[in-house]
Amino acid sequence: MMVLMNREATTSQVDAVIGRIEAHKMQALRLPGDEHLAIGVASAIPPDLRDVLTQALSVLPGVDHVVQISRPYKLASREFRRVSTKFSLKDVEFGGERVIVMAGPCSVETRDQIHESAQAVKSAGAQVLRGGAYKPRTSPYAFQGLGPEGLQLLQEVGKEYDILTVSEVMSPEDVSLVAAHVDILQIGARNMQNYSLLIAAGKSGHPTLLKRGPSASIDEFLLAAEYLLHHGTERVMLCERGVHPLDRAYARNTLDLNAVPVLKQISHLPVITDPSHGVGVARYVPAMAKASIAAGADGVIIEVHPDPKSALSDGAQSLTPAQFEEMMKDLRKVAQAVGREM
Numbered sequence: 001m002m003v004l005m006n007r008e009a010t011t012s013q014v015d016a017v018i019g020r021i022e023a024h025k026m027q028a029l030r031l032p033g034d035e036h037l038a039i040g041v042a043s044a045i046p047p048d049l050r051d052v053l054t055q056a057l058s059v060l061p062g063v064d065h066v067v068q069i070s071r072p073y074k075l076a077s078r079e080f081r082r083v084s085t086k087f088s089l090k091d092v093e094f095g096g097e098r099v100i101v102m103a104g105p106c107s108v109e110t111r112d113q114i115h116e117s118a119q120a121v122k123s124a125g126a127q128v129l130r131g132g133a134y135k136p137r138t139s140p141y142a143f144q145g146l147g148p149e150g151l152q153l154l155q156e157v158g159k160e161y162d163i164l165t166v167s168e169v170m171s172p173e174d175v176s177l178v179a180a181h182v183d184i185l186q187i188g189a190r191n192m193q194n195y196s197l198l199i200a201a202g203k204s205g206h207p208t209l210l211k212r213g214p215s216a217s218i219d220e221f222l223l224a225a226e227y228l229l230h231h232g233t234e235r236v237m238l239c240e241r242g243v244h245p246l247d248r249a250y251a252r253n254t255l256d257l258n259a260v261p262v263l264k265q266i267s268h269l270p271v272i273t274d275p276s277h278g279v280g281v282a283r284y285v286p287a288m289a290k291a292s293i294a295a296g297a298d299g300v301i302i303e304v305h306p307d308p309k310s311a312l313s314d315g316a317q318s319l320t321p322a323q324f325e326e327m328m329k330d331l332r333k334v335a336q337a338v339g340r341e342m
């Protein structure tokens with residue numbers, strides 16, 4: 001349950017609402033809203049109390065209306081915010097009519113590699129350059145990323161090619177450094193439930209692309225997004241990047257396209273898919289990117305490498321610049337067919 005206060009509500013009226021909730025031994029939370037201050041009831045409400053409490057709170061001075069939020073997450077739910085979240089970084093709008101494309105290598109490897117990648121993805125029409133500087137690798141012996149040097153390179157090419165940047169942050173201590181170098185923080189699938197990271201990223205207020213864990217339910221995913229929103233970041237994007245597959249023989253993960261319409265229905269946050277990690281095989285990436293847009297995704301994030309064979313990570317799922325350009329042409333057709341711009 002959420003009590004939405006009038007714009008003019010006074011502090012004492014807010015306190016009275018909180019007092020009324022707490023009188024029933026339930027926890028009340030002050031939640032920031034763009035139109036109204038909202039007070040959420042965090043505790044489970046006994047069924048016999050729900051109607052009585054709704055009635056009692058509705059008539060208190062300063063209360064605009066009371067909404068029932070049946071989901072465990074509040075701020076991330078469409079019940080809380082009916083209008084889809086849109087935000088702009090420079091001149092790029094996320095969550096709007098235009099389908100957004102983020103692209104670039106899995107890892108930032110060298111100055112030349114990231115320059116070539118930026119040039120290729122920008123000229124093919126991507127709005128955001130991706131590139132990991134901190135890499136969560138399954139093996140401790142695999143390339144771990146260039147760290148601060150990678151961030152520096154990404155920032156440099158972002159400026160040179162006038163393209164937004166996104167890069168993964170793996171630990172709470174690195175949030176401010178990564179945020180100082182890139183436009184969008186990425187929280188990786190493996191860290192979706194790293195609560196100290198979510199809190200630190202949330203407090204930074206920096207735009208964040210949150211990836212769904214490979215075994216996470218939709219509710220767990222949205223509760224992770226709730227951490228970011230609760231701690232102060234409003235510009236959150238949800239990224240479906242594939243769940244554990246039934247069969248690894250042909251694909252690394254299974255891109256859960258069901259999640260796209262489901263998330264759009266129950267949350268107001270923009271939904272992005274990552275077909276590269278979702279399927280894990282370059283040949284199948286364009287089909288899954290097209291399918292994502294057809295399913296209603298607000299954008300895709302695609303791995304592109306100037307020479308996938310020599311990539312230090314995820315070469316098998318990376319497109320060449322030429323393959324990326326070809327795919328972009330098809331994505332535009334799909335976007336147009338489903339009434340989106342691209």
Ligand code: PEP
Nearest residue numbers: 106188189190211241277
């Ligand atoms: C990545 O984007 O390169 C990455 C590691 O993604 P995920 O967290 O989805 O595995």
Ligand code: MN
Nearest residue numbers: 106303313314
């Ligand atoms: Mn990768």
